[in-house]
Amino acid sequence: MENRVRHRRRATIVACGAVRACAVAALFVAPATLTVAQSIERAALPSELSKLTDEEVARIARMSPLPAVPGDPSNRFVDDETAARLGHRLFFDRRISPAAVTCADCHIPDKWFTDGKPLGDAIGTSTRNTPTVIDSSRRRWVGWDGKFDSLWSQALAPIEHPDEMGGSRERLLRTVRDDATLRGMYERVFGPWPAELAAKDTDPIADGWKGAVDAGSNAADAITARQKTIDSTTANVLKALGAYQRRLVSGEAPIDRAVSALKAAKAVDPADLDASALRGLALFVSRAGCFQCHRGPSFTDEEFHNLGFAGANGKVPDDPARLAAVDFLKASPWNAAGGFSDAADAPKGQMVRSLRRSGELFGQFRTPPLRGVARTPPYMHDGRLASLAEVVRFYDTLEGASPVGHHGENVLVPLGLTDGERADLERFLSSLTGKEPNPEWTRDPVPPERRTADPDGR
Ligand code: HEC
Ligand code: HEC
Incomplete structure (x- = not known):
């Protein structure tokens, strides 16, 4: 011994x-x-x-x-059930990508959360093969080259990559804010939606926002403050995606x-x-x-x-x-x-x-x-x-x-x-190869008819 x-x-x-x-x-x-x-x-x-x-x-x-x-102290919501359910919905949500690409299009549940292709392929072709996300919460470094040190921080990359989902953090946040179910889940875990990001006449998280600033305030400061709120709110949503993926264990x-x-x-x-x-x-x-x-x-x-x-x-x-x-x-x-x-x-x-x-x-x-x-x-x-x-x-x-x-x-x-x-x-x-993860976490939680019948609703 x-x-x-x-x-x-x-x-x-x-x-x-x-x-x-x-x-x-x-x-x-x-x-x-x-x-x-x-x-x-x-x-x-x-x-x-x-x-x-x-x-x-x-x-x-x-x-x-x-x-x-193993635990992930960098994400204090990692064991939160509601956070995981929010992440679960987002993993399959077409609205976060202007090209309607979801995480599950490349990490296909029936293919052990890979895509069967040599290189990841959605809007464009990636330079790397799509690895599985099953058991990925066990990795010390995330990605083929270990470019990330947590599951949650990795999730921003495919969302914003022009060849993958082609989205933006603003679009991601709008998807959560404007959907009553997603927003309800967000608020239960992370607290009230930030007032600065609420929908107004000029939506502060619209695509191409040019910096409409309230009269009297300093424009540069307002832009910085808005970006900070966008980033910290995005970090919360990413942590929900991290909490979800942690449920995918074989x-x-x-x-x-x-x-x-x-x-x-x-x-x-x-x-x-x-x-x-x-x-x-x-x-x-x-x-x-x-x-x-x-x-x-x-x-x-x-x-x-x-x-x-x-x-x-x-x-x-x-x-x-x-x-x-x-x-x-x-x-x-x-x-x-x-x-x-x-x-x-x-x-x-x-x-x-x-x-x-x-x-x-x-x-x-x-x-x-x-x-x-x-x-x-x-x-x-x-x-x-x-x-x-x-x-x-x-x-x-x-x-x-x-x-x-x-x-x-x-x-x-x-x-x-x-x-x-x-x-x-x-x-x-x-x-x-072990048993597949619990099917409760591997299927799209929203029935397909509801996804197609009402693309904006849940
Ligand atoms: C020096 C360390 C090292 C040794 C020894 C080694 N491997 Fe690997 N293995 C790797 C690395 C690194 C990769 C990924 C390489 C790449 O993609 O460029 C890999 C990739 C693989 C893959 C592909 C997995 C995937 O998901 O794509 C398999 C299967 C594999 N190795 C099996 C084996 C077997 C069987 C042996 C013994 C005959 C072996 N390896 C020896 C480091 C090693
Ligand atoms: C276009 C296909 C595609 C889409 C869409 C996609 N991924 Fe990936 N994913 C990949 C590829 C390719 C890699 C490998 C990238 C690298 O390592 O350079 C990867 C790597 C990963 C890894 C790292 C796994 C490991 O073993 O280190 C995780 C986790 C992951 N993706 C989660 C997600 C999440 C969450 C989403 C949705 C927000 C998503 N992916 C969307 C193709 C995709």
Whole structure:
């Protein structure tokens, strides 16, 4: 036991890698993940796992159970039921986008909240693949490049992005203000709607508002004050979207039942992991090296790596990824250390303050979690690999990766797997999908006939 505790600590520190936020990052690890994993007795191992070392077996023990969702002190409404219901309605609301695009058009509930396309696609085409939002409240950094440090602050980006929803915070606020149901929910959680943003002859949150100012007041001050109110009210609405997405958590997966059987020294049910999946599991924690980045119950170290993919059309990669994200996040007024955060001095705020830019971050992407991965093709930040078979083939051959150069990740080497071993790894990856989130939260809460019959009402 003593040994295992030390192993865990070391793993956490190594995972911090290039970012000098290690001490703070360790604080942020959800308390449940710090509890000692119940161990697996060697004697009970099935033959497929019997050649593994003690450390490799311990890696399997750490895959389950999935701990409780960590808190988010930067959003004090994160556990508020009404806030979550408001966010739920907005997630499916066409009125917040002038092109009638909703979050659910790209994060499609039936597709594990992804869209099945290589790149996000609505008004225009995005440069990145659409990740799932299921279990996204577990992420330390949000987005492929970790450009955000909370779920709530992320939500502004698609709303205002010209290629995604093409909206604005003013339009978002009008949607809430002018709908009795949404406004009622808002006021129950956040208090009275700000008088400065009430509808008047000249609507202070109309598109193209040019700064009509009450006689006698200082125009510049009035514009600044109005913008401040717009931003703080927007932050509230975003926190409702964050509270909603936190409800989207997956349930027990075959890997959880298998690990708990192993810990209880019982046989693994082949309906959960058959012999092929067990052989894949053994490869995953040993020779194939996947565990180095995809580890723990979410199968991610929550850190950033560069797998060395060439850019589009085989060109030199030009997406700065984590490097640009660190600059963006540190400067963002919406980060966990900023004025809209409900706990600027909490560990998350300290984490963003202690981020440092450095050249090696160029081209690094967040290790994606692998729970639910079988439901979310295509794969990688730009959706370049169509299937899990292609992903395994990539790691096996490293075809499509530039030779390990100054930006490449040294841990990746061609694996030289047999056809059978590739199939085993793929089979194992399919055992990581848990139960879908509670259907109460995955469906549009407003019946479709009411959405179409009365586009302005609810
Ligand atoms: C046009 C398609 C599209 C729409 C509409 C859209 N998203 Fe996304 N979403 C994406 C893409 C693409 C990414 C990845 C962006 C990146 O990392 O650079 C993403 C990333 C995310 C993430 C990060 C998940 C993670 O694992 O880090 C969350 C959370 C999210 N979106 C929530 C939302 C919400 C909330 C809305 C509505 C307000 C929304 N999205 C609207 C395509 C979309
Ligand atoms: C050096 C760290 C590292 C190692 C080792 C590693 N991965 Fe990954 N993995 C990543 C990163 C980073 C990405 C995203 C890369 C990108 O999009 O550019 C990724 C992407 C993936 C994806 C796609 C997920 C998605 O949602 O698109 C799968 C599946 C995957 N890895 C499985 C594996 C398997 C199986 C192994 C072992 C053979 C492995 N990985 C080894 C870091 C790693």
